[in-house]
Amino acid sequence: MARSNSYSSYSPYAYGTTDLNYYGNFMNVPGYGSLWQPYFANAGWDPFMNGSWSYSPGFGYNWVSAYPWGWTPYHYGSWLFVPSYGWMWQPGGNWSYYSTPRVINPPARFQVPRPPAGGSGSTVVVNRGPITAPGVSPRQVVIRDGSAGLGVPRGSVKNLGKITTQVQQKGAVVRDVRPVSVPTATAASAARASQAQAARTAATQPSSMPSGRTSVSSPRSSAPRPAPSPRPMPAPRPAPPSSPRIPH
Numbered sequence: 001m002a003r004s005n006s007y008s009s010y011s012p013y014a015y016g017t018t019d020l021n022y023y024g025n026f027m028n029v030p031g032y033g034s035l036w037q038p039y040f041a042n043a044g045w046d047p048f049m050n051g052s053w054s055y056s057p058g059f060g061y062n063w064v065s066a067y068p069w070g071w072t073p074y075h076y077g078s079w080l081f082v083p084s085y086g087w088m089w090q091p092g093g094n095w096s097y098y099s100t101p102r103v104i105n106p107p108a109r110f111q112v113p114r115p116p117a118g119g120s121g122s123t124v125v126v127n128r129g130p131i132t133a134p135g136v137s138p139r140q141v142v143i144r145d146g147s148a149g150l151g152v153p154r155g156s157v158k159n160l161g162k163i164t165t166q167v168q169q170k171g172a173v174v175r176d177v178r179p180v181s182v183p184t185a186t187a188a189s190a191a192r193a194s195q196a197q198a199a200r201t202a203a204t205q206p207s208s209m210p211s212g213r214t215s216v217s218s219p220r221s222s223a224p225r226p227a228p229s230p231r232p233m234p235a236p237r238p239a240p241p242s243s244p245r246i247p248h
Contacts, residue, residue, distance in 0.1 A: 016072035023069040023149040025161060027088075032080070035088040038069060038148040039164040045146045046087050047079050047101070048113045049129030055122065061115035063101055066127075067150050080104035135174050144172045153177075 020026075024038035050066040065074050073079070073089040079101060082088050090104070103112050116124050130144040132151030141152065145167045149160070156177040157163070166173050 016069070019069040019154060020072065022154050023067075023152075023160065027085075029082060029085060029088070032082060032088075032090065035080075035082070035085075035090050036073070037086070037088045038067070039160045040143060040145060040167050041086060041148045042146045042168065043086055045129060045148055046110070047073070047089070047148075048126065049146075049148075050131070050150055051126050053116055053124040053126070057121075061124075063113060063115075067148055068152065068154060069149060074101050078102035078104050081107050081110070139177055139179075140174055141177050142172050142174050143167055 020036055024036055024041075026034050026036045029035050047065070047067075047070075048063070051070070052064050052066070053061045054064045055061050063074060065071070077089055077091040077093060079087055080090055080103070082105075093102075100113060100115060106112060129150065130147045132144065132147050132149075133142045134140070135142050141157065143152065143157070143163060152160070156179075157175050158178075163173060163175060
């Protein structure tokens with residue numbers, strides 16, 4: 001089996017390829033072509049172990065995957081079961097919101113996922129597979145075999161492709177996580193409020209410009225500048241004395 005890192009050509013939109021590249025790998029499987037499989041997917045794993053059936057008025061129930069890479073593989077292409085490899089995703093076809101994801105060649109006794117009967121509108125949660133659990137330290141996670149990346153924030157753990165072999169051998173491994181900085185709405189709102197307050201303060205400052213022109217004073221100075229003192233006029237010079245007249 002040859003591994004391939006070229007995956008940008010599987011879709012005309014190339015949507016979600018960053019997640020697919022981080023959480024799994026494309027492989028050239030004889031007889032099937034280029035297929036993708038997530039890391040930490042053992043023989044007992046299937047792509048419908050964790051997720052939910054979500055109801056939308058006018059559309060009915062749709063499958064929503066819980067996996068962090070689970071958007072593109074459930075709206076495009078097909079899932080197929082390959083002997084000796086397990087479940088893999090095959091690109092192809094057109095983009096579509098499948099109410100029931102496409103499944104090809106399922107193993108014996110596998111129940112193809114079906115939306116709930118009726119239209120009550122309630123969400124039906126499916127939790128059958130393991131997830132990544134917190135470690136003894138807040139900066140550690142326990143990655144379990146069969147979790148398929150569930151619970152690992154994108155970019156928080158390095159080299160998932162190398163870790164997957166260790167997880168298969170040991171069943172679970174502990175790894176350090178890197179904090180993923182995400183700007184919060186609270187911080188953004190505070191910044192906007194600060195900018196608005198500075199603008200209001202500047203707008204209330206007095207202006208020393210002539211009529212018809214405007215100027216915004218610095219918000220650090222709230223008092224007007226004093227007017228300059230008038231310069232004293234110079235004293236008049238005394239007239240020079242007249243020259244005495246000499247009689248002739």
